[in-house]
Amino acid sequence: MTTDFRNVIVIGTGNAALSAAISATDCGANVIVLEKSPKKSFGGNSRLTTAALRIAFTDPEEVRSLLDDNFSDKAWNDIEIEKYSHKKYVEEVMNAGHGRPDRERVEWFTGQAFNIIKWLKEHGVKFDLAGYGTVNDSKDKALGKKRYPGGLVIQGRGGGHGLVTSEREYLESKNIDIHYDLNCFELIVSEMGDVRGVCARGRDGVVRHFYGAVVLGCGGFEASNARRSQFLGPEWDDIRQRCVKFNTGDMFMAAVRHGAGCRGHFTGAHITPIDCDSPYVGGLDTCEKTNRLGFPWGISVDKVGHRFINEGKFWNIQTYVDVGRALLKLYDKVAFQVFDSDGMACCEPHYKRQKTFYKGNDLCEVAVKAGIHPNAFMKTIEEYNKACAHNTKPYDPAVLDGQRTKGLCPPKTNWALPIVKPPFYVYPVVPGVTFSFGGLNSNLSCEILDNSDIPIPGLYGCGEITGGYFYYAYPTGSGLIKGAVTGREAGKNAAAYAKSI
Ligand SMILES: Cc1cc2nc3c(=O)[nH]c(=O)nc-3n(C[C@H](O)[C@H](O)[C@H](O)COP(=O)(O)OP(=O)(O)OC[C@H]3O[C@@H](n4cnc5c(N)ncnc54)[C@H](O)[C@@H]3O)c2cc1C
Structure with a gap:
């Protein structure tokens, strides 16, 4: 010693x-x-x-x-x-x-x-x-x-x-x-x-x-599966990390053992939608590039083909944690970001790095390739396109444009444009924890x-x-x-x- x-x-x-x-x-x-x-x-x-x-x-x-x-x-x-x-x-x-x-x-x-x-x-x-x-x-x-x-x-x-x-x-x-x-x-x-x-x-x-x-x-x-599931809940256990592997809370636990009090939000952590190919433990040079924040420019669906969130509630930088958290509750903890060619053009360059994505001129075929239930998915697309058919202005990522869906649940309250222009793209995304x-x-x-x-x-x-x-x-x-x-x-x-x- x-x-x-x-x-x-x-x-x-x-x-x-x-x-x-x-x-x-x-x-x-x-x-x-x-x-x-x-x-x-x-x-x-x-x-x-x-x-x-x-x-x-x-x-x-x-x-x-x-x-x-x-x-x-x-x-x-x-x-x-x-x-x-x-x-x-x-x-x-x-x-x-x-x-x-x-x-x-x-x-x-x-x-x-x-x-x-x-x-x-x-x-x-x-x-x-x-x-x-x-x-x-x-x-x-x-x-x-x-x-x-x-x-x-x-x-x-x-x-x-x-x-x-x-x-x-x-x-x-x-x-x-x-x-x-x-x-x-x-x-x-x-x-x-x-x-x-x-x-x-x-x-x-x-x-x-x-x-x-x-x-x-x-x-x-955040880098400890054991502590995430202990404090945040079981759904936080086996997920990918955008953080360094060293932050496992050892000295947090030591301080608590010696009588330190705890404070703050213990059932929530920063989490975002990330590339489905991301490693479980983040690589030092890649973590910042795994975010997939293009969801306002299309729709996000689960494996069954249903939308589950208002993708256009506000700026993506203010809503990405809500979206990341919603992914935790989905079947297999995976969602699919769906874009037509106009929406895809607004996505960050990071999307080009993703190996697993699906592209084609027939949206139903693309959905099948991605593993989404095609019938339910096509119904979702039909309802969504109908609910935003009245919106015609092109996407403007710089303004909250107020182009919203009518009569849809969940609604999309900005940038609600029909998904109509091929080629179509489907990007699978998973939740990635950032910090506790x-x-x-x-x-x-x-x-x-x-x-x-x-x-x-x-x-x-x-x-x-x-x-x-x-x-x-x-x-x-x-x-x-x-x-x-x-x-x-x-x-x-x-x-x-x-x-x-
Ligand atoms: C991908 C990513 C992007 C982000 N982007 C931004 C941004 O642009 N702006 C912003 O404000 N915030 C951002 N954040 C949040 C930001 O990283 C954190 O708020 C901030 O870095 C926390 O700083 P810290 O020094 O407390 O912890 P850290 O920077 O994580 O440092 C903790 C250190 O403690 C060491 N350590 C852990 N356990 C032990 C131990 N038992 N013994 C010895 N050493 C130990 C670790 O190895 C590490 O060096 C981002 C986070 C991530 C993961």
């Missing part, structure tokens, strides 16, 4: 943990970072992201100040950025969570969003205008404009990989030790109940003891609380391991912001605690 004494031990190398390590280091603490994955796979789910970051601002010039590209005034004027208030940000998190997120936490982390990007920039992270979430429709093209309608305006350079690499480079420049291949599995707790450190097992099977204040930045439990919402209870100082809301001395948490922030869904770009904000706070307070004892 080997031992190591530090001020602060940070667990994980995702965005939250690395932010905590940077913050504790800046506060003068002697910090060590422990990571379960091999070095080449570091970075957690954060690494898999496009690093879309949601921030509130009152003047687009504020956004310009965050970017690393020098825009000429002319180039800048060709971009239209809608203001995005803090109030709107808070409401979007609350609405995505059906009003259930803890408002105090949400107001706090969203209020820090702009400032945390400035802080990350000071620590070497670079930012560009987002490619993701932008709207560039025919009208904009005619005006030569690129439009940003919400708070998703910036993106970490190089995506999630670029983000965590810059964070790690900052720590390396400060000679902070980062140890890989170490699975942390237990807390070291004194007789008084304060946390003194952590036990971690290496690939050699040897357990090492690390002493210091502990910051848990080790993600959710429920986690440990913590306060705004990122101390982990017990079930009486009393802080457990020496134990801090940040990012996805802490719950209460997101329920049901989250507005894209707010996960990384939550991680960095809670990480910075946890690192600062762990450093102060370590100095005080």
Whole structure:
């Protein structure tokens, strides 16, 4: 057994943990970072992201100040950025969570969003205008404009990989030790109940003891079939993962064993429709490309040929979790996205990567090849086409066009166009879990609380391991912001605690 004494031990190398390590280091603490994955796979789910970051601002010039590209005034004027208030940000998190997120936490982390990007920039992270979430429709093209309608305006350079690499480079420049291949599995707790450190097992099977204040930045439990079925329900057991395989909730369980309280949504997790050929355990380079979010441009049916959801309720980025969750309840947990040639033209380029899909000029034949019950399916198509025959405008992915079905259940309330123009396409999709919402209870100082809301001395948490922030869904770009904000706070307070004892 080997031992190591530090001020602060940070667990994980995702965005939250690395932010905590940077913050504790800046506060003068002697910090060590422990990571379960091999070095080449570091970075957690954060690494898999496009690093879309949601921030509130009152003047687009504020956004310009965050970017690393020098825009000429002319180039800048060709971009239209809608203001995005803090109030709107808070409401979007609350609405995505059906009003259930803890408002105090949400107001706090969203209020820090702009400032945390400035802080990350000071620590070497670079930012560009987002490619993701932008709207560039025919009208904009005619005006030569690129439009940003919400708070998703910036993106970490190089995506999630670029983000965590810059964070790690900052720590390396400060000679902070980062140890890989170490699975942390237990807390070291004194007789008084304060946390003194952590036990971690290496690939050699040897357990090492690390002493210091502990910051848990080790993600959710979404990669564990056992914990998903235990907390989320049996239908979440044998499904595909869009996340890294390392987030199995070991330290979440360890903290609970030592009296930590739980908070947040434990029967829901982030889940989306993905390519049916996706591996059960996500590959680092493919996870972000497996999403199949073209459902608004066609219809989705189950194996029996029935529609089961309003595919056009709102923007796909706001409804994809509802769709992913609905797939869990279907026979064989598979759905089929059906497009005609107009709908297919609106789908993201990722669709071209999918190996299993069916195409043909006879829709019934295509359905048979895909394994859908043809009679029921053709009846669905007939009813659907009849219910939207009055809609004639072409698809415009840039606007909620209000072209809806009449007298159909479930309805389609935007982009309801008949499926009539061959060739027809059928894409099988399955549910893919992204990250869990429920986690440990913590306060705004990122101390982990017990079930009486009393802080457990020496134990801090940040990012996805802490719950209460997101329920049901989250507005894209707010996960990384939550991680960095809670990480910075946890690192600062762990450093102060370590100095005080
Ligand atoms: C495909 C995909 C795309 C996404 N896109 C976006 C986006 O564009 N914008 C956005 O805001 N959010 C996005 N998200 C959500 C985002 O990834 C999370 O909100 C955020 O990354 C969570 O950060 P974290 O640091 O808490 O966890 P993670 O980044 O998952 O880091 C957890 C770390 O802990 C390590 N670890 C786990 N257990 C142990 C253990 N026992 N011992 C030691 N180490 C351990 C893991 O290996 C990992 O390094 C996306 C998620 C996925 C999966």
